[in-house]
Amino acid sequence: MSTPTESQPVLVAKDLHAGYLPGINILNGVNIVAHPGELIGIIGPNGAGKSTFLKAVFGQVSIRQGSVSLKGTDITGWKPNRLVKQGVGFVPQTNNVFPSLTIEENLQMGIYQKPREFQTQLERIFEIFPVLADRRGQRAGSLSGGERQSVAMARALMMDPSVLLLDEPSAGLSPVRQDETFIRTRRINKAGVSVIMVEQNARRCLQICDRAYVLDQGKDAYTGTGRELANDPKVIQLYLGTLATDVEGAA
């Protein structure tokens, strides 16, 4: 059915409506597109539906209207294991490692659908995350927040996804670790993985992403390049706060 072309988007969410409780939608028509090689940021207030959006794409919240496609294939409502096989990686906001398993076992879980590729992928991932190689036998539950985040991201990359969904990868980390996380995310993206990243650190997110969306009350309210949004007076006023803005001070 699909007709792949150069410019075909990796992921298209169209008019997405989704929710948890009967009759109550959290997403009320979300439209988000990611092109090959793009790093897409999603920012917005608490409770806007950012995590719900990622969960809906990843088959964890039921979609009531609209569609999701991956490289032209309709993946609306697919289950997570099928999505992983198709090339979608997801790192949830919380509970994203198996604490009682070792780092290596966590990574093994990421590729249980292709066990024969485990060793090859493990070596590839250890090049991106050398710290994990040194500590492969350590239980994930005994790791720091930043290290757990690395394990979770590494696990999602084991299947070599074409799109990686990240929910607040920098949450709860010290400024230095946050920076490392952003730099690593950019590096993974530059290596060819399209990324859709939800972030509470909105300014930093807008600095590193190619394009971004502001999600508010279950809808995409604003979109543009990271720079455009970071300098948009309305976005600044509503979502970024008025402190330390580059564009102000001229009045």
Ligand SMILES: Nc1ncnc2c1ncn2[C@@H]1O[C@H](COP(=O)(O)OP(=O)(O)OP(=O)(O)O)[C@@H](O)[C@H]1O
């Ligand atoms: N499992 C659930 N059952 C019912 N309602 C839920 C569930 N998870 C989230 N919600 C509701 O959906 C709405 C959106 O939540 P969501 O977690 O998507 O927001 P968010 O934009 O990710 O917020 P945050 O920035 O705080 O992470 C909230 O009102 C929340 O209470």
Ligand SMILES: [Mg+2]
């Ligand atoms: Mg969230």
